Amino acid sequence: MLPDGTRAETLKDIHEYAVEFFTDILGKIRGQFFPDLPEFLSSMPLPICTPMHILALSEPVTADIIKASLDRMPSSKTHGPDGFTAEFLKASWSVLGTELTNNVISFFNYPFMPAALNSTSLVLIQKRDEELQRIKEKFDLSPGILPIRYLGLPLCTRKLSIGDCDPLLAQIRKNLNSWSHRHLSLAGRYTLLTSVISGIVGFWTPTFMLPKKVIKWVNTLSNAFFWHGTSESARGAKVKWTDITFPKQEGGLGNGDDTFFWWDPWTPFGPLIHYLGQDGPSLLGIPLFSTVRELTSNEGWSLPHPRSEKQISLHAFVTTIQLSHLSDKPIWLIGDKVQKSFSSRKAWSEIRECREIVSLYSQGVAQGEDP
Incomplete structure (x- = not known):
């Protein structure tokens, strides 16, 4: 198609147009x-x-x-x-x-x-301060330097640093602190974390790859808010989670359909993702969200050969477990005794520091008498 809208029909017209096209690109040398x-x-x-x-x-x-x-x-x-x-x-x-x-x-x-x-050629145009001021006043603009924020996200020409993620952490802390004054149940806190906080993080992750330390801080803040209702708490859970869900019905742990291999504490080592590390799924070739049932067959357990001391310990433990036809059921294990229901008194008695019995106790305090 020629510039005037007509179509080049002959080979001569095509040649002439090609010469004219490249002449305009390269410049006419006179x-x-x-x-x-x-x-x-x-x-x-x-x-x-x-x-x-x-x-x-x-x-x-x-x-x-x-x-x-x-x-x-x-x-x-x-x-x-x-x-x-x-x-x-x-x-x-x-x-x-x-x-x-x-x-x-x-x-x-x-x-x-x-x-x-x-x-x-490179044309150097001097940037004068008075011209910059005139543009600012005419268009009501404010000068900025990278990284600047656009739609709440920082614009920068390099990989995000921890300092660049300060607005993200500040926004998460602001939301968590605003919820700390409410009397929320664990279910309510979980709903807020999975909807609001996950949405804030999800707004950043499609655009940037967050540093590992920032992700760890987000998880720490979310964990503190979930258990204690505030993001400033540094206390841990009152009961050891590696022990509270240890199913033992019929010598096994149920049928394994509802128990995640990596995430649930179905072994005495706690969640295997923490015991074997973040590289565990790739080293063992077991998907991250596999269930225990998927790692078994009629012949027994389908686990790869161990290559480390921790993997050997895991193999030694699972070979002593037999799956049953019953559904998985988490139970409370406080100390060495299985509990029918959770008792805060027994849990506190298990984790508290014990002292020697005072002499006044045997002299009448136990019978309700005044010492």
Whole structure:
């Protein structure tokens, strides 16, 4: 399609349009001399060359230098506006070598400037303070430096640092602190964490890869709020979770359909994701959200051969367990005794620091008498 809207029907029209197209891209060289070129270049703030550099630049460009320069160019180098790559020029040197050499030598021998000078040179435009102030006042804009925030997200040209994630942590703390004054149940806290906090983090993660330390801080804040209702609490859970859910019906742990292999504390080692580390799923070849049932068959357990001491301990334990046909059922294990229901008194008695019985106890305090 020609610029006037008509279609090129003949081969001649196509050739003429191709010549016109590349002429507009490369610029029409009129052969106009620029006798003031040395004075023009000397007026520009260029680095001063040493006499040795001047002598090297003054040497004439020969056909051998041009051919050697072409041979050193990568064959897959990006082609120019004419569409010819270095590989094409090397392969067709016997045909185009003389023409290419004459054009390059002509460029160095004759001081004319092509019409497309402004398209191929770096133009330095001075930024004046008064012009910047005028633009700010006219368009009501405020200058900024990277990283700046756009739609609540930082804009930067590098990987996010921990400092760049301060707005994310501040927003999470603000939400958690606003909920701390409410009397929320564990279910209510869990709902807020999975909906609001997960939504805030999910708004960042499609755009950036958060640092591991930031993710750890988010999990720490969420964990403190879930258990204690405040993000500032550093206390842990009152009962050891590695022991409270240890099913033992019919010598096993149920059928394993509802027990996650990596996340549930179905072994005395606690959650295996913590015991074997974050690399455990890839080292054992077991998917992250596999259930215990998926790792068993009619012949027994389907686990890979152990390659570490912890994996050997895990193998030694699971070989003593037999799955049953019953559903999984978590129970409370406080001390060495299985509890029918949770008792805060027994849990506190298990974790508290015991002291010696005072002598007053045997002298009547136990019978309700005053000492």
